[in-house]
Amino acid sequence: MTALRESGDAVYLLTCSDNHYETGTLGKGEVGEVHVHNDSEHWQKVYGGKPEEELSWFELNPQISFDLVRRHCLDKSARIIDVGAGTSRLVDLLLTDGYANITLLDISKAALDSTRARLGAKAEKVTFITADILTTEEIGKFELWHDRALFHFLTNETDRSHYAMLAARSIVPGGHLVLLTFAPSGPESCSNLPVCRYSATQLAAIFSNGFALVASDEISHRTPWGDVQPFTVAVLQRAVPV
Numbered sequence: 001m002t003a004l005r006e007s008g009d010a011v012y013l014l015t016c017s018d019n020h021y022e023t024g025t026l027g028k029g030e031v032g033e034v035h036v037h038n039d040s041e042h043w044q045k046v047y048g049g050k051p052e053e054e055l056s057w058f059e060l061n062p063q064i065s066f067d068l069v070r071r072h073c074l075d076k077s078a079r080i081i082d083v084g085a086g087t088s089r090l091v092d093l094l095l096t097d098g099y100a101n102i103t104l105l106d107i108s109k110a111a112l113d114s115t116r117a118r119l120g121a122k123a124e125k126v127t128f129i130t131a132d133i134l135t136t137e138e139i140g141k142f143e144l145w146h147d148r149a150l151f152h153f154l155t156n157e158t159d160r161s162h163y164a165m166l167a168a169r170s171i172v173p174g175g176h177l178v179l180l181t182f183a184p185s186g187p188e189s190c191s192n193l194p195v196c197r198y199s200a201t202q203l204a205a206i207f208s209n210g211f212a213l214v215a216s217d218e219i220s221h222r223t224p225w226g227d228v229q230p231f232t233v234a235v236l237q238r239a240v241p242v
């Protein structure tokens with residue numbers, strides 16, 4: 001995740017403990033640890049840097065996500081958003097299955113451009129949003145919000161709270177939030193970035209203001225080079241006002 005590096009004007013990771021990270025700028029001659037930032041520049045480089053099949057989170061067939069969407073969203077005309085979609089092939093499966101109202105959001109334009117190219121003419125049926133979920137206030141209304149492996153990159157309370165409030169504003173009453181994050185025994189970093197790892201109970205607590213946990217699971221992802229990564233699945237339902 002980090003490497004020792006001498007001074008400069010970059011921002012460095014100064015401390016790291018139990019999901020808490022503090023950054024600062026080191027003076028000349030000081031030594032610290034490099035902290036790669038979770039920003040659009042980072043993700044543009046990731047997707048521009050190597051074939052998607054070599055990214056740790058690559059799935060040729062995102063069957064688990066597809067089954068989760070089908071289980072919790074029966075209406076094929078429902079509004080579905082994949083947040084942090086990257087180049088995921090979930091959209092391919094959903095389109096083939098007849099889902100007609102799909103939005104893909106990612107901070108990396110390179111990732112979304114790659115998906116657009118892969119889909120060809122079918123891309124016209126999809127809405128693409130290049131945006132940072134942490135600085136975006138409105139993205140529309142959805143019956144189902146899917147996020148595989150974005151939320152665990154949010155390592156501070158402010159970011160998690162922004163995400164939770166945006167989800168609560170965007171998911172209609174009765175709609176579902178489908179989250180797949182690294183599990184407590186999962187990796188401590190990904191893509192050279194620190195992550196936070198969650199149980200379903202922890203995720204339910206973070207989203208307790210407006211959502212109730214309706215299903216959970218523990219699954220494993222196998223990276224393209226054969227490592228096993230434990231993931232938590234949490235499905236939360238947006239409360240219906242009484």
Ligand SMILES: C[S@@+](CC[C@H](N)C(=O)[O-])C[C@H]1O[C@@H](n2cnc3c(N)ncnc32)[C@H](O)[C@@H]1O
Pocket residue numbers: 038043057058059083084085086087088089105106107108111131132133134147148149150153190
């Ligand atoms: C580990 S990848 C997972 C991609 C995809 N969900 C999948 O399963 O293949 C995380 C994704 O989240 C996106 N991402 C990271 N931070 C983001 C942010 N603040 N706003 C929007 N997208 C973000 C990255 O560009 C990347 O595509």
